[in-house]
Amino acid sequence: MRFLIPLIYSSSTSGHYRITSRLLSAYLTKPQRSTLHPSFNCQPPSMAASEESLRKALAEKQSAVEAHGNAVRALKAAKASKSEIDAAIEALNILKLEKSSIEKQLQAAVSGSDGDGALSREAFRQAAVNTLERRLFYIPSFKIYRGVAGLYDYGPPGCAVKSNVLAFWRQHFVLEENMLEVDCPCVTPEVVLKASGHVDKFTDLMVKDEKTGTCYRADHLLKDFCNEKLQKDLTIGAQKAAELKHVLATLDDLSAEALGAKIKEYGITAPDTKNPLSDPYPFNLMFQTSIGPSGLSPGYMRPETAQGIFVNFKDLYYYNGNKLPFAAAQIGQAFRNEISPRQGLLRVREFTLAEIEHFVDPEDKSHPKYSEVVDLEFLMFPREEQMSGQSAKKIRLGDAVSKGTVNNETLGYFIGRVYLFLTRLGIDKDRLRFRQHLANEMAHYAADCWDAEIECSYGWIECVGIADRSAYDLRAHSDKSGVPLVAAEKFSEPREVEKLVIAPVKKELGLAFKGSQKNVVEALEAMNEKEALEMKAALESKGEVEFYVCTLGKNVPIKKNMVSISKEKKKEHQRVFTPSVIEPSFGIGRIIYCLFEHSFYTRPSKAGDEQLNVFRFPPLVAPIKCTVFPLVQNQQYEDVAKVISKSLTTAGISHKIDITGTSIGKRYARTDELGVPFAITVDSTKDVTIRERDSKLQVRVSVEEAALVVKSVTDGLRTWEDVWEKYPHHTSGSADD
Amino acid sequence: MRFLIPLIYSSSTSGHYRITSRLLSAYLTKPQRSTLHPSFNCQPPSMAASEESLRKALAEKQSAVEAHGNAVRALKAAKASKSEIDAAIEALNILKLEKSSIEKQLQAAVSGSDGDGALSREAFRQAAVNTLERRLFYIPSFKIYRGVAGLYDYGPPGCAVKSNVLAFWRQHFVLEENMLEVDCPCVTPEVVLKASGHVDKFTDLMVKDEKTGTCYRADHLLKDFCNEKLQKDLTIGAQKAAELKHVLATLDDLSAEALGAKIKEYGITAPDTKNPLSDPYPFNLMFQTSIGPSGLSPGYMRPETAQGIFVNFKDLYYYNGNKLPFAAAQIGQAFRNEISPRQGLLRVREFTLAEIEHFVDPEDKSHPKYSEVVDLEFLMFPREEQMSGQSAKKIRLGDAVSKGTVNNETLGYFIGRVYLFLTRLGIDKDRLRFRQHLANEMAHYAADCWDAEIECSYGWIECVGIADRSAYDLRAHSDKSGVPLVAAEKFSEPREVEKLVIAPVKKELGLAFKGSQKNVVEALEAMNEKEALEMKAALESKGEVEFYVCTLGKNVPIKKNMVSISKEKKKEHQRVFTPSVIEPSFGIGRIIYCLFEHSFYTRPSKAGDEQLNVFRFPPLVAPIKCTVFPLVQNQQYEDVAKVISKSLTTAGISHKIDITGTSIGKRYARTDELGVPFAITVDSTKDVTIRERDSKLQVRVSVEEAALVVKSVTDGLRTWEDVWEKYPHHTSGSADD
Incomplete structure (x- = not known):
C-alpha cells in the first residue's frame, strides 16, 4: 500500500x-x-484503518438498507401480515440508524479529528488572528x-x-x-x-482559466478536489477513497502531463468561473x-x-x-x-x-x-x-x-x-x-x-x-565559476599514494586521427580508473580496442602504442576536498506565527462578562517588557512614573507609560493583549506594585528598585518566583478590575 | 554671479x-x-576668487610673455646692443618663471587643495580600503x-x-x-x-553609445568633461572657466534637451569608444x-x-x-x-x-x-x-x-x-x-x-x-487611495466658527440649464471663499453674473435666485488636519563607510620596519570586543583561555580565541586591524593581562575578573582610564612584538 x-x-x-x-x-x-x-501532515495509520473500515461498513450498511427496503416492499406487495411488515420496518429503521451513526463516525474521521476539534481550532485561530491584527502585530501590506x-x-x-x-x-x-x-x-x-x-x-505547475486568464496552482486544484470529495461525499466507496488518497500522496511526484490528465479525468474547472483550464505548465x-x-x-x-x-x-x-x-x-x-x-x-x-x-x-x-x-x-x-x-x-x-x-x-x-x-x-x-x-x-x-x-x-x-x-552547493558553484571552492588538510608528513597515470602518445594519435587528435586525447584523459584499467587490460590482450569519443560521437580504434596507462606512486603533502555543508535554515516568520499561537490564551474578566486575550510571551521575546501606570491621574504619580521610566530606559528595558484615565483593570487587559510580562502601578510616591501578567500576582517594591527588579527578571538573572518570595505581596483585590 | x-x-x-x-x-x-x-561639495569663495584672479593673472602674464618675446625679437631684428638684448631676455625669463609659478598655483587651486593633499587622501583611502577588503569588512558581491x-x-x-x-x-x-x-x-x-x-x-538622464549601446549617465559625462577641462587645461581663460563652472553649478537644473545640447556643443563622445552618443532620455x-x-x-x-x-x-x-x-x-x-x-x-x-x-x-x-x-x-x-x-x-x-x-x-x-x-x-x-x-x-x-x-x-x-x-506624503496617499490620512484635535469645548455656505437652488438651475445643471451645481459648490463672496456682491449689485463652468468649458449666466451664499456660525468639536512629517533618514552603509575611514590609522611596528593598520572603533561598534590569546601553545593556558571565553560568552561579549603559535606581536597586529579594543593574554593560570588597542597599555587582572572588566568597559560602565588606575600595570616590554 x-x-x-x-x-x-x-x-x-x-x-x-x-x-x-x-x-x-x-x-x-x-x-x-x-x-x-x-x-507531511502525517497521521497514525490506525485512523486511516478505521476510516477504511468505516467506509466498508457504510457501504455494507447501505446495501443492507437497500436489501431490507426491497424486502419490506416485497412483504407489502405480498400483503404480508401487519406484524410481519412492522417488524421488517423496525429492523429497517435500526439499520438506517446504524448507517447514520457510521456516517457520523466517518465524517469525523475524514475531517482529521472530531468535528468539534476542527471547529475549535478554527475559532482559536480566529480569536488569535483578530487580536494580532487589531493590536498591529501584523497588518496586510498596503492595506489602504x-x-x-x-x-x-x-x-x-x-x-x-x-x-x-x-x-x-x-x-x-x-x-x-x-x-x-x-x-x-x-x-x-x-x-x-x-x-x-x-x-x-x-517552479510550480500552473493552470490558467482559459477564458479569464486567472492563474491557479495546478496541484492545489487537484488537492482541493480530492479533499472535498473525501470529506463531503460519503457515498464514495473505499476503493474510490483509496484512489483519491493515492493521488494526494503522490501529488508531488506528478509530472505536468500526469497532473493535467488527472485534472481532465476529474473534470476540474476554474473554481471562480467553472471555465475550462489550460494544461499545467511550469511557472518560475x-x-x-x-x-x-x-x-x-x-x-x-x-x-x-x-x-x-x-x-x-x-x-x-x-x-x-x-x-x-x-x-x-x-x-x-x-x-x-x-x-x-x-x-x-x-x-x-x-x-x-x-x-x-x-x-x-x-x-x-x-x-x-x-x-x-x-x-x-x-x-x-x-x-x-x-x-x-x-x-x-x-x-x-x-x-x-x-x-x-x-x-x-x-x-x-x-x-x-x-x-x-x-x-x-x-x-x-x-x-x-x-x-x-x-x-x-x-x-x-x-x-x-x-x-x-x-x-x-x-x-x-x-x-x-x-x-x-x-x-x-560548493561543487555547483565551482563548476559554474571555474573557481575551486575546496579545503585542504595538510599532512604532518607526506603520504605515499598510488595514482593512475594516463599518458596519450600524441604523435601516434596525431598520425592516426589528424584533426580529431585533440578530441581523442581529451576523451582518453577523461577516463575514470575502471575504464582506464579495462582499456589497459584489453590493449595488453588484444593490442587494439574500440573507444567511444563522445565529442566525435563515434568509436575510434585505439592501438597499444597510442596510450600508456600505468599506476605510479606519488608523495602527497595534503588532501584537497570539497567540504560538506550542514545547513540549518530558519523561516523566521513561520516561527513567529507559531509562537503567537502557542502564546495566546483567553481568560474571563473579573466580572466574568467577557473573555480577555493574553499572550504569554517569555520576557526574552515580549515586544514591551514593562508598562508603567499611575493608578490615578495626578501629577505626583505621573512624576514618579517618569522617574521609573527613565531608569527603565537606562537599564535598556523597553516599556510604555499609560497615563490615560482608564480603569486599571482595562489598562492591565490592554497590556496583557500585547504580552507585556510586567506592569508597574504607581499608587504612592515611595512604593509601587509590580504585577506579573500570567499569575496576576503583585509585589510591592520601592520606586528606586522597581526598574532593577524588572530588569533582573527580564534578563533571566532571577525568576518571578524569586521576586515573589523576596518582596511583600500586594493584596488589594481591586487592582485587576 | x-x-x-x-x-x-x-x-x-x-x-x-x-x-x-x-x-x-x-x-x-x-x-x-x-x-x-x-x-554640495561647497568651498569658501576665497578659493574661487583666488582661482579666478589666478586665471586672469595667468592670461595677463601670458600676454606679457608674448609681448616681451616680440620685443626681444624686435630688439634682435633691430640689432640692438648685446646688453640691451640680454636685459630684455632676462626680463622675459623672469616673466616666464612668474607665469610658471602662477600655473602651479592655479593647478593646486583647481584640484581643490594642494596637490599633495589630494594624493595623500588617495593614498589614505587605498590603505584603508585594502585593509577593509583583505579583512573582509566588505567584499564585492558574487566575486567568483x-x-x-x-x-x-x-x-x-x-x-x-x-x-x-x-x-x-x-x-x-x-x-x-x-x-x-x-x-x-x-x-x-x-x-x-x-x-x-x-x-x-x-529618473536619471541617460545617453547611449550609438554603436555599442553602452549606457552612461548624461550629467556624469558632462560633469567629467567640465572637471577635466578645468583641472587639466590651464590655457582656458577666466571666461571659459566661469562658463564651465556655471554648467557644473546648474547641472542638476538642466533639462534633457539642454543637457543634450551641451553634450553636442562640447563634442562629448562615449568615454570607452569615442563613438557618438544618443540624446539624453530618462531612465527610472x-x-x-x-x-x-x-x-x-x-x-x-x-x-x-x-x-x-x-x-x-x-x-x-x-x-x-x-x-x-x-x-x-x-x-x-x-x-x-x-x-x-x-x-x-x-x-x-x-x-x-x-x-x-x-x-x-x-x-x-x-x-x-x-x-x-x-x-x-x-x-x-x-x-x-x-x-x-x-x-x-x-x-x-x-x-x-x-x-x-x-x-x-x-x-x-x-x-x-x-x-x-x-x-x-x-x-x-x-x-x-x-x-x-x-x-x-x-x-x-x-x-x-x-x-x-x-x-x-x-x-x-x-x-x-x-x-x-x-x-x-500623507496627502499624496490620501488622494490616491481615497482613505483620509488625517488627525483630529478634539476641543475641550465646542468652538464657534464662521463658515461659508454655498447653496445652489437646484430647481432654478434645472430650469435654466437642464442637462448641464449638475455641472453648474458642482462648479458653484467648488468656489473658494473669495470667489463666492465676489459673486455674492455682484449678484446683490447687478442681479446676474457670468460664471465660468470648467466642466462645460464656457460661461453661463447666474441669476440671484439660482444660488444663496451666506456666512453661518457653526459649532465645531474638533479640528481635523493632515499632520506634518519630520523625517530623519539614515544611509547606514554611508555612515559605516565614513566610520571606517574616521577610525582607520597606521602606526609603525615596534621594529619600525612596517606600518601596522588599526581601526579605533569604540567598543560600542567594534565587531569583536575582545580577543583571548594563550601566550604560548600549551594545554594549561588554552584551558584558561577556554574558561575566560566561556565567561565572556555568558556576559554577552563577542570575542575570539587565537591559539595559533604566531608571535604575540603579530596576533596583536591582526586584532588591531579588526579594531578589537581589548586583548586578554593568558600568561599564567591565575592572572592574565588585558591590553587596550590604541594606548597599547596593559593591566594584570585575575582570571575570574577578566571577562567582567572587559564587559564593564565595553558596556560603558567605566572607562579604560578607570581600569588603568585600579589594576596593576603590566610592563613587559616584549609583549607587543
Whole structure:
C-alpha cells in the first residue's frame, strides 16, 4: 500500500506546506517537483484503518438498507401480515440508524479529528488572528490600496517580537558558536541562480482559466478536489477513497502531463468561473528584474540567503585561517513569487530567513560541543516511524545519533541547538517535533535531513530545515565559476599514494586521427580508473580496442602504442576536498506565527462578562517588557512614573507609560493583549506594585528598585518566583478590575 | 554671479553625491531633476576668487610673455646692443618663471587643495580600503562570478559593525524615543509608488553609445568633461572657466534637451569608444518586477522605506491612542538601479536605510525633550553662509532654532539627536557638519531640510537627511487611495466658527440649464471663499453674473435666485488636519563607510620596519570586543583561555580565541586591524593581562575578573582610564612584538 506512505489526511487544517527555504535542495535531483511540496501532515495509520473500515461498513450498511427496503416492499406487495411488515420496518429503521451513526463516525474521521476539534481550532485561530491584527502585530501590506496577497507588515509589537527573535538567534547561534555572519544583497545576477539550479527548476505547475486568464496552482486544484470529495461525499466507496488518497500522496511526484490528465479525468474547472483550464505548465517562483540600465543583465530577488554564503566560501575559509569546520550565517529577506499565497503569515511572497552553512570535512562530522546536547530528549519522527505509520516519539538525541537514526554528530548537534532555540523562545515542546525526510523527499546527494515542525491551527508547520547537503552547493558553484571552492588538510608528513597515470602518445594519435587528435586525447584523459584499467587490460590482450569519443560521437580504434596507462606512486603533502555543508535554515516568520499561537490564551474578566486575550510571551521575546501606570491621574504619580521610566530606559528595558484615565483593570487587559510580562502601578510616591501578567500576582517594591527588579527578571538573572518570595505581596483585590 | 552658488569645486575627490534616501522629496516639485543631485561639495569663495584672479593673472602674464618675446625679437631684428638684448631676455625669463609659478598655483587651486593633499587622501583611502577588503569588512558581491557593480557583501567584521550600528540606532531612537517600529516588504505594488511620485519622476538622464549601446549617465559625462577641462587645461581663460563652472553649478537644473545640447556643443563622445552618443532620455532608477503569476501586476523594489510608514499612518495613529505627535521608524533594504555606480560603498544599488517619520501637528512643532539638546554646539552650515561663500561654523543648536535658522524645535531636536548618534558611533565631530538645503534644493512644500554630511576621502558625504516635509506624503496617499490620512484635535469645548455656505437652488438651475445643471451645481459648490463672496456682491449689485463652468468649458449666466451664499456660525468639536512629517533618514552603509575611514590609522611596528593598520572603533561598534590569546601553545593556558571565553560568552561579549603559535606581536597586529579594543593574554593560570588597542597599555587582572572588566568597559560602565588606575600595570616590554 505505497500510497499510504505518507498518509495524507486531507482535513481543512492539513495543508501543503513548504519550507520557506531549502526544500529546493530536495527537488533539484529530479526533473519533476517530486519533493518540492512534501505533504507531511502525517497521521497514525490506525485512523486511516478505521476510516477504511468505516467506509466498508457504510457501504455494507447501505446495501443492507437497500436489501431490507426491497424486502419490506416485497412483504407489502405480498400483503404480508401487519406484524410481519412492522417488524421488517423496525429492523429497517435500526439499520438506517446504524448507517447514520457510521456516517457520523466517518465524517469525523475524514475531517482529521472530531468535528468539534476542527471547529475549535478554527475559532482559536480566529480569536488569535483578530487580536494580532487589531493590536498591529501584523497588518496586510498596503492595506489602504486593498493590499497585495502574500505581503504583510509587522506593526510595532510584531516588529519588536521579530527583532527580539533575531537578536536571540544571533546570540544563540552566531555569538555562542563563533559563526561568521555575512550580509549579502537580495538582488542576484542570473549566473548565480543558474548554478544553484533555481533558474531552471524553481517552479510550480500552473493552470490558467482559459477564458479569464486567472492563474491557479495546478496541484492545489487537484488537492482541493480530492479533499472535498473525501470529506463531503460519503457515498464514495473505499476503493474510490483509496484512489483519491493515492493521488494526494503522490501529488508531488506528478509530472505536468500526469497532473493535467488527472485534472481532465476529474473534470476540474476554474473554481471562480467553472471555465475550462489550460494544461499545467511550469511557472518560475523567483521575482525577476534587470540589473543596470542596459536591460541585458537579468537578475532575480534571491529565493534564499544561502547562495550568498556559498559564493563567498573561499574568502570565509581564508578568514577562518584555512581551517575546518566553521559556520557562516546570514539573516535577510528572501522572495518567492507564489502563485496563490495562503494561510496568512505561513506562506508569503517575502520573508526573513536566518540560515547557517556549517562547512565540515566529509570524513569527520564529529562536533566538539556535541556532548552538551546529547542528553536532550524531545519528539522525533524518524523515517521508519513515518513509514510504519507510527507517530513521533520522545527520543534522547544521543540515542538517535548513536543508533544512526540521525546521520552524524554535527547534524545531531544542530538539531539539539534548534530545539533549545525554539523552546527558549516560548514554543511549546509538546507541539514541536523533528521529522526526518523520507527517502523520496531528499536529494540524491543529501546525507540526511530533518525538519523542525511546529503544530499550530493549520497543522504541523515546517519552520526549520536541518540538512546535511554534502558537497552539492560548493561543487555547483565551482563548476559554474571555474573557481575551486575546496579545503585542504595538510599532512604532518607526506603520504605515499598510488595514482593512475594516463599518458596519450600524441604523435601516434596525431598520425592516426589528424584533426580529431585533440578530441581523442581529451576523451582518453577523461577516463575514470575502471575504464582506464579495462582499456589497459584489453590493449595488453588484444593490442587494439574500440573507444567511444563522445565529442566525435563515434568509436575510434585505439592501438597499444597510442596510450600508456600505468599506476605510479606519488608523495602527497595534503588532501584537497570539497567540504560538506550542514545547513540549518530558519523561516523566521513561520516561527513567529507559531509562537503567537502557542502564546495566546483567553481568560474571563473579573466580572466574568467577557473573555480577555493574553499572550504569554517569555520576557526574552515580549515586544514591551514593562508598562508603567499611575493608578490615578495626578501629577505626583505621573512624576514618579517618569522617574521609573527613565531608569527603565537606562537599564535598556523597553516599556510604555499609560497615563490615560482608564480603569486599571482595562489598562492591565490592554497590556496583557500585547504580552507585556510586567506592569508597574504607581499608587504612592515611595512604593509601587509590580504585577506579573500570567499569575496576576503583585509585589510591592520601592520606586528606586522597581526598574532593577524588572530588569533582573527580564534578563533571566532571577525568576518571578524569586521576586515573589523576596518582596511583600500586594493584596488589594481591586487592582485587576 | 548666480552660477557661483553653490560653488562647485570639481576636484577628483569632489563628487556627485546623492542621499541614499529622500532627496527624492526635493525633486518631486519640479519637472526636471533640478535638485535630485545637489552638488554640495561647497568651498569658501576665497578659493574661487583666488582661482579666478589666478586665471586672469595667468592670461595677463601670458600676454606679457608674448609681448616681451616680440620685443626681444624686435630688439634682435633691430640689432640692438648685446646688453640691451640680454636685459630684455632676462626680463622675459623672469616673466616666464612668474607665469610658471602662477600655473602651479592655479593647478593646486583647481584640484581643490594642494596637490599633495589630494594624493595623500588617495593614498589614505587605498590603505584603508585594502585593509577593509583583505579583512573582509566588505567584499564585492558574487566575486567568483566577477561581481556586479554597485553590490557589496558585508563580511564577518563588517556585518558585526553593521549590526552594532543598527542595534545602537534602535536603542538611541526607537527605544529612547518610544517610536513605533514597523517592518514592511521591499516588494511594492505600482500604485503606491505612483502616488509617491517615484514611478513618474524617479529618473536619471541617460545617453547611449550609438554603436555599442553602452549606457552612461548624461550629467556624469558632462560633469567629467567640465572637471577635466578645468583641472587639466590651464590655457582656458577666466571666461571659459566661469562658463564651465556655471554648467557644473546648474547641472542638476538642466533639462534633457539642454543637457543634450551641451553634450553636442562640447563634442562629448562615449568615454570607452569615442563613438557618438544618443540624446539624453530618462531612465527610472527602480528595479521593476511583476507580482504574482499573471504578469499584469507591476511592482518595484522599494527605493526607500518611508512609503511603508505613510500607508500605515491611520493604523499607527490609532495604535498611538489617536494622539500626536508620534514617530514611526523602519530599518530595511532599499534599492536603486544606478546607471553607473561609483565610489565603493557610497553609491550602491542596494542599501540599508533607517528612517523615522515623526508626525506632528503643523500648528505645534515644539518638542518635549528639546531642552536636552539645546546646548549642543557643532558645525552647522546654514543656507546664508553657503550663499555668501562662508564655511560651516560651530553654532549652539538652541541659537540656531531661536534665530529661526532651523525652522522649528522638533527639527532642531532631531538634528541634535543625529549629532549625538553619529559622534557616539565614532564619527569625528570636526568632520561632521549639518548643511541646510538651499532654496533650489528643497521641494516647494518642505519647511526646512538639513543634511548631516561627513567628510571622508571622497569629500563631504550626505549621510543623514533631516527634512520637515510638511503634509506632502500623507496627502499624496490620501488622494490616491481615497482613505483620509488625517488627525483630529478634539476641543475641550465646542468652538464657534464662521463658515461659508454655498447653496445652489437646484430647481432654478434645472430650469435654466437642464442637462448641464449638475455641472453648474458642482462648479458653484467648488468656489473658494473669495470667489463666492465676489459673486455674492455682484449678484446683490447687478442681479446676474457670468460664471465660468470648467466642466462645460464656457460661461453661463447666474441669476440671484439660482444660488444663496451666506456666512453661518457653526459649532465645531474638533479640528481635523493632515499632520506634518519630520523625517530623519539614515544611509547606514554611508555612515559605516565614513566610520571606517574616521577610525582607520597606521602606526609603525615596534621594529619600525612596517606600518601596522588599526581601526579605533569604540567598543560600542567594534565587531569583536575582545580577543583571548594563550601566550604560548600549551594545554594549561588554552584551558584558561577556554574558561575566560566561556565567561565572556555568558556576559554577552563577542570575542575570539587565537591559539595559533604566531608571535604575540603579530596576533596583536591582526586584532588591531579588526579594531578589537581589548586583548586578554593568558600568561599564567591565575592572572592574565588585558591590553587596550590604541594606548597599547596593559593591566594584570585575575582570571575570574577578566571577562567582567572587559564587559564593564565595553558596556560603558567605566572607562579604560578607570581600569588603568585600579589594576596593576603590566610592563613587559616584549609583549607587543
